[in-house]
Amino acid sequence: MRIIPFLISTVTTAGLVFALNNPLPVGNTKTPRLGYFLSPQQGFWQNAESSNASFSGDVKLNGLKGKVDVYMDERLVPHIYAQTDLDAYYVQGFIHAKFRLWQMEFQTYVAAGRLSEIAGPERLNIDLFFRRLGMVFGAEQTMQRMEKDREMQATVDAYTEGVNSYIKSLKPEQIPFEYKLMDYKPEAWTPLKTYLFLMYMSYDLTGSGAKQDLKMSNAKNYLGYDAFEQLFPNLQDSLDPIIPKDKIFTKPSIVPIAPKDIDSPYLNKSASSNSVESPTTPNRNNGSNNWAVAGFKTASGRPILCNDPHLGLNLPSLWYEVQINTPTHNTYGASFPGSPAVIIGFNDSIAWGVTNAGRDVLDYYEVQFKDTSMREYWYNGEWKKASLRLETIKVKGMPDVNEYIAMTELGPVMYDHHYKSDSTHPKNLAVKWTANKAGTGLKTFYKLNRAKNFNDYETAIADWSCPGQNFAFASKSGDIAIKQQGSFVARWKNQGDFVMPGTDSTYQWQGMIPESENPMIKNPVRGWVSSANQKATDTTYPYYLGLSHNFPVYRGVMINKRLSVMNGITPMDMQYLQNENYDVFAEMAKPVLFKNLVVAKLTTTEKKYVDILRDWNCRNEVNAEGATIFNAIWDSLEQVVWKDDFQNSKSPMPWPDGSTLLDNLLKNSNYRFADNLNTPNKVETIQEDVIEAVKKASVYLEQLEKEKKLEWGIVKDTKVSHLLQLPALSRLHLPIGGGKNCINATTTAHGPSWRMIVHMTDETEAYGVYPGGQSGNPGSKFYDNFIDSWAAGKYFKLLFLSKENATKNEKIKWHMTFTNG
Amino acid sequence: MKFITAIFLTAFLAFSIGLFTSLPWWSYVGTSFFVAMGIHQKAGKAFISGFLGLFFLWSFLAIMKDMANEHILAIKVAKILPLGGSYWVLILVTGLIGGLVSGLAAISGSTARKNERNL
Numbered sequence: 001m002r003i004i005p006f007l008i009s010t011v012t013t014a015g016l017v018f019a020l021n022n023p024l025p026v027g028n029t030k031t032p033r034l035g036y037f038l039s040p041q042q043g044f045w046q047n048a049e050s051s052n053a054s055f056s057g058d059v060k061l062n063g064l065k066g067k068v069d070v071y072m073d074e075r076l077v078p079h080i081y082a083q084t085d086l087d088a089y090y091v092q093g094f095i096h097a098k099f100r101l102w103q104m105e106f107q108t109y110v111a112a113g114r115l116s117e118i119a120g121p122e123r124l125n126i127d128l129f130f131r132r133l134g135m136v137f138g139a140e141q142t143m144q145r146m147e148k149d150r151e152m153q154a155t156v157d158a159y160t161e162g163v164n165s166y167i168k169s170l171k172p173e174q175i176p177f178e179y180k181l182m183d184y185k186p187e188a189w190t191p192l193k194t195y196l197f198l199m200y201m202s203y204d205l206t207g208s209g210a211k212q213d214l215k216m217s218n219a220k221n222y223l224g225y226d227a228f229e230q231l232f233p234n235l236q237d238s239l240d241p242i243i244p245k246d247k248i249f250t251k252p253s254i255v256p257i258a259p260k261d262i263d264s265p266y267l268n269k270s271a272s273s274n275s276v277e278s279p280t281t282p283n284r285n286n287g288s289n290n291w292a293v294a295g296f297k298t299a300s301g302r303p304i305l306c307n308d309p310h311l312g313l314n315l316p317s318l319w320y321e322v323q324i325n326t327p328t329h330n331t332y333g334a335s336f337p338g339s340p341a342v343i344i345g346f347n348d349s350i351a352w353g354v355t356n357a358g359r360d361v362l363d364y365y366e367v368q369f370k371d372t373s374m375r376e377y378w379y380n381g382e383w384k385k386a387s388l389r390l391e392t393i394k395v396k397g398m399p400d401v402n403e404y405i406a407m408t409e410l411g412p413v414m415y416d417h418h419y420k421s422d423s424t425h426p427k428n429l430a431v432k433w434t435a436n437k438a439g440t441g442l443k444t445f446y447k448l449n450r451a452k453n454f455n456d457y458e459t460a461i462a463d464w465s466c467p468g469q470n471f472a473f474a475s476k477s478g479d480i481a482i483k484q485q486g487s488f489v490a491r492w493k494n495q496g497d498f499v500m501p502g503t504d505s506t507y508q509w510q511g512m513i514p515e516s517e518n519p520m521i522k523n524p525v526r527g528w529v530s531s532a533n534q535k536a537t538d539t540t541y542p543y544y545l546g547l548s549h550n551f552p553v554y555r556g557v558m559i560n561k562r563l564s565v566m567n568g569i570t571p572m573d574m575q576y577l578q579n580e581n582y583d584v585f586a587e588m589a590k591p592v593l594f595k596n597l598v599v600a601k602l603t604t605t606e607k608k609y610v611d612i613l614r615d616w617n618c619r620n621e622v623n624a625e626g627a628t629i630f631n632a633i634w635d636s637l638e639q640v641v642w643k644d645d646f647q648n649s650k651s652p653m654p655w656p657d658g659s660t661l662l663d664n665l666l667k668n669s670n671y672r673f674a675d676n677l678n679t680p681n682k683v684e685t686i687q688e689d690v691i692e693a694v695k696k697a698s699v700y701l702e703q704l705e706k707e708k709k710l711e712w713g714i715v716k717d718t719k720v721s722h723l724l725q726l727p728a729l730s731r732l733h734l735p736i737g738g739g740k741n742c743i744n745a746t747t748t749a750h751g752p753s754w755r756m757i758v759h760m761t762d763e764t765e766a767y768g769v770y771p772g773g774q775s776g777n778p779g780s781k782f783y784d785n786f787i788d789s790w791a792a793g794k795y796f797k798l799l800f801l802s803k804e805n806a807t808k809n810e811k812i813k814w815h816m817t818f819t820n821g
Numbered sequence: 822m823k824f825i826t827a828i829f830l831t832a833f834l835a836f837s838i839g840l841f842t843s844l845p846w847w848s849y850v851g852t853s854f855f856v857a858m859g860i861h862q863k864a865g866k867a868f869i870s871g872f873l874g875l876f877f878l879w880s881f882l883a884i885m886k887d888m889a890n891e892h893i894l895a896i897k898v899a900k901i902l903p904l905g906g907s908y909w910v911l912i913l914v915t916g917l918i919g920g921l922v923s924g925l926a927a928i929s930g931s932t933a934r935k936n937e938r939n940l
Contacts, residue, residue: 013929042842779893
């Protein structure tokens with residue numbers, strides 16, 4: 001034995017193995033464990049799915065009552081045929097896990113504030129935010145409530161068992177790609193994870209209040225209430241509400257009374273404080289569209305229902321198509337990987353779709369603690385005991401972080417002396433949020449999956465509490481309806497728009513609006529129902545709906561305008577309507593710009609852009625240069641008009657809506673805010689502002705033109721990003737038009753996440769598409785295979801099959817069977 | 822002949838132990854070590870046969886997976902790592918990493934033997 005060479009080579013081998021068995025730092029990131037990751041028998045190569053892989057097979061599942069057949073069609077949509085409902089959910093859990101396991105689990109890590117556990121300390125801030133908002137607390141509340149409902153508990157348990165059966169069947173080399181990339185392993189699924197996921201959806205759809213109430217408070221304090229009310233008005237001139245204006249509402253059963261001292265401490269009508277720094281740019285999420293037209297407006301004489309929920313565009317997609325067929329129901333639609341049942345879809349009798357209600361259901365109360373131990377707080381004239389909730393956050397490669405959250409009668413204290421932001425210091429803010437309260441969300445979908453008629457639909461959604469949704473409905477028997485359903489606070493005007501005093505009960509919620517008084521309409525004379533996140537009603541509705549800032553106006557205007565003139569409608573017409581790129585906001589704003597524009601003051605280049613804008617047909621098509629120019633000029637105009645009014649605020653403030661500026665320019669020729677506060681000796685007019693905006697925009701447009709990026713599709717640059725934001729796993733630079741004020745509300749990273757059209761003919765005729773693919777595996781050709789169709793505005797005809805037809809349909813490619821064993 | 826046998830045996834045993842996927846990915850360090858101990862070659866030659874055994878095995882397995890997959894995943898991974906999005910480079914790197922560890926283990930195996938001259 002040659003000791004020295006032996007030792008050298010052995011130490012080198014060990015060193016190399018060690019290096020390849022650990023993540024190595026490269027720049028700002030770390031490599032995967034390269035040896036493991038590249039190993040063809042264990043690493044990522046195992047996830048490279050053969051392009052002619054078969055998805056057929058026989059699976060034994062412990063505890064199945066009968067045989068379950070799953071027919072997979074050519075788009076990899078499973079059609080599940082089971083003898084019992086629980087068997088169906090068992091298999092749905094298995095199938096979700098088989099195709100989407102990593103995503104399902106990752107989403108619950110986000111919701112539970114556990115990202116640092118897998119991604120390290122840089123994610124700690126996000127985790128703290130979700131923990132302190134009470135996400136885990138809320139999921140626990142829901143779970144406790146659902147455990148009392150035998151049917152739902154059994155459903156969630158069966159689903160959980162399905163997910164876990166799949167996880168247990170996985171060999172080490174078969175775990176999804178992302179686990180290998182980030183080097184961790186799947187853990188067991190639990191019912192709590194399902195509730196955490198639903199909690200996440202509540203956050204996604206109602207959580208904007210968590211930041212907005214703070215920003216609105218800053219704005220109100222900085223501007224003073226009067227200026228605030230002008231910049232964030234309660235009226236929107238163009239509003240065409242969900243419930244037609246002629247609807248007469250019943251008397252309210254609760255009339256909330258505003259506290260007597262509201263003017264001075266809460267609304268701050270006299271004072272305005274001063275501080276320094278520019279506002280953050282607004283980033284408002286898109287909403288969604290849904291509508292249903294009555295039979296007398298369609299070619300077939302049967303209703304058609306359409307829905308396209310707008311959410312962040314991600315891969316793997318939030319949605320997963322599925323058909324579930326049991327003796328109790330036969331339902332098709334988009335499901336959430338992580339939850340049993342179908343969320344948006346149709347069955348043999350009805351169809352339903354949802355949009356976000358946008359109502360404010362999250363408030364902050366300022367709590368006064370006796371001292372920093374947070375054990376006692378002042379409430380209604382006495383010191384009350386607060387309990388401390390411990391949240392332990394595991395951090396990869398670091399010691400655990402222990403967070404103590406004071407729990408008060410007003411809710412969990414989200415911000416305190418230890419966890420604070422520029423907007424909250426030095427306050428202690430308790431968060432009161434309907435999502436924190438025990439909900440029954442899943443039950444609504446469970447019942448909708450089985451609903452046969454309007455009454456079933458009404459019963460199904462009656463318990464729905466959070467997030468507030470507009471449930472559109474159509475049935476084969478010819479009914480259409482829409483209802484804004486949720487657990488909504490009966491508010492006095494401005495209640496909860498800002499941080500409220502929490503030292504006594506005067507600012508507390510005085511009651512919830514009874515479900516029967518939520519805005520609803522069935523079979524309206526006009527022949528259609530629709531919603532696009534606009535305000536549900538006009539001001540004759542007896543309850544305060546919240547700041548108009550929460551409710552975009554223009555998509556609703558456009559949908560109603562189109563539907564009012566459409567007759568003899570076919571599903572094909574509806575496909576065009578969902579992909580409509582006409583910008584009604586631009587249609588209204590263009591004349592105002594030109595009215596105030598003195599063309600003589602422009603240079604040749606500036607004139608050139610203005611000319612293109614003049615000729616533009618208000619359509620946000622992929623190649624429309626006019627759309628780019630319009631948006632650049634309008635954004636510049638907002639900057640010119642508002643920026644000086646906000647520039648001295650040191651805390652983040654919201655940005656006024658486009659509709660606020662437009663409404664005022666349409667009404668006033670000399671708008672107060674047109675004046676630039678930085679030029680004390682001069683009063684600027686709106687004409688001067690428009691010139692300045694055009695000049696500013698032209699500098700930017702010239703740059704774009706040089707880079708050959710003037711076309712709208714290129715500027716907007718729509719993408720569908722992988723949940724880890726890795727460009728290699730994302731689809732970038734998609735050629736798709738639209739915009740935030742178009743029915744096709746596709747922006748850079750948001751947009752129609754599931755387009756569905758259901759024609760309620762005897763044999764249901766349905767179309768759908770989502771920007772993703774049925775497989776969550778980046779190594780599968782089914783990972784993103786719908787995206788091109790989606791971008792092109794094309795649809796797939798949805799296969800809604802009886803079991804007998806499933807066995808012989810030519811589009812069915814694979815057959816899986818599940819039996820007890 | 823020894824050389825060829827060593828390459829083949831290295832690859833075969835690495836593949837076999839690789840079927841036990843709950844063992845660590847580097848378990849072939851042991852098999853490559855014993856092949857080099859058993860088939861007596863100079864350290865340099867042992868390295869090359871150990872290297873080539875795993876280089877061929879890993880590249881071959883990777884190519885099989887990649888071809889069936891029509892390069893879908895390899896191109897993505899080659900962007901993440903980053904290797905310019907080239908699946909060929911990724912296959913090469915896979916082979917090199919597998920080979921390098923195996924080759925070094927083979928030197929250890931070769932030098933672990935009794936010191937014999939003129940081999």
